[in-house]
Amino acid sequence: AVPGALAALRPEHRERYAVVLAPDWHPDLATEFNGAVWPCLGSAVWALRTTASYEAAVRAAVDLGGDTDTVAAVTGTLAGAVYGIGAVPERWSGALRVPLPGSGGRVLRAPDLAGLGRRLTAPSAPPR
Template sequence: MLQTEVVLTSGLPYDQAADDYLAHHHLAAGNGSLMRAVAGALYGATLPRPRSAEVARAISRLTHADPATGEGCVIFHELIRVALGGGNPIAALPTALAQVQGEERDRWATVLVDDWHPDKATEFNGAVWPALGSAVWALRHTRTFRDAVCVAVDLGGDTDTVAAITGGLAGAVYGLHGIPEAWRVAVHVPLPGARPGERAVWCADDLARLADALAG
């Protein structure tokens, strides 16, 4: 989130800001673009696989210029595509990894193998690799949306982002009705800049309609 904020408030043109951040920071493979990748993945699921990968990289690069972040979003897009089609995203990991470009593939494969555990992470889970690796691990070792998200939160660290990534994957697997009702009714998203008379807050139903529009 910090990297995203710095890039978006840098004052530089959008196509230069992420590059500038990468040039001045050693740690630029943050998980922020993966955190917000669900909307792009819903849209990408309607596209041919190569085009979805292009979209994933392009949207990621708006704030995160490190190539690893874009490739993580490519993997995420493919897992969401498979889940929305009724398939098993865990079984689709080899297909998703095959889309990763060149030198990034081995690094991604390390955190997505069956026996990887978040304790094996070599970076804080604010980095893109352990963030997605932890989300996949949580999905692999649970059987409900609630359990997947709770397990992700219990890992600690960058909990909001890891849980958001996990929730995207688990939501695609278990569907809207797999989310506990008490969680759904609590959702409220304040809309900045709302004018008098306009709706200032969106609820879960509003977000569901937006998701349908993206996927349609």
């Protein structure tokens, strides 16, 4: 998917992203903090390329240090696309709870969020 993603970028941005998305790039080669967009993406892709599971990829991202929550979030998103929702460890998703401010104490848990994701990505009904 990386070559297609690079081709979709505006030409003036391709070179910068091509560097951090190259197969031989390593986060130690970053010239900027990994909270910046391109080193964050490069670090996430590196974590995914150098591991063999969802959990290992996210752990590798966290172990890089720096802006770990951002890099791990991007890594988790990419790893989810590669490995699927079933690859997320239950001990991680089971503890998930998202309180909704102003909703009378409603709290979303992993199944609620998965259902929301399915509804958001379902084909829309044709206009009437």
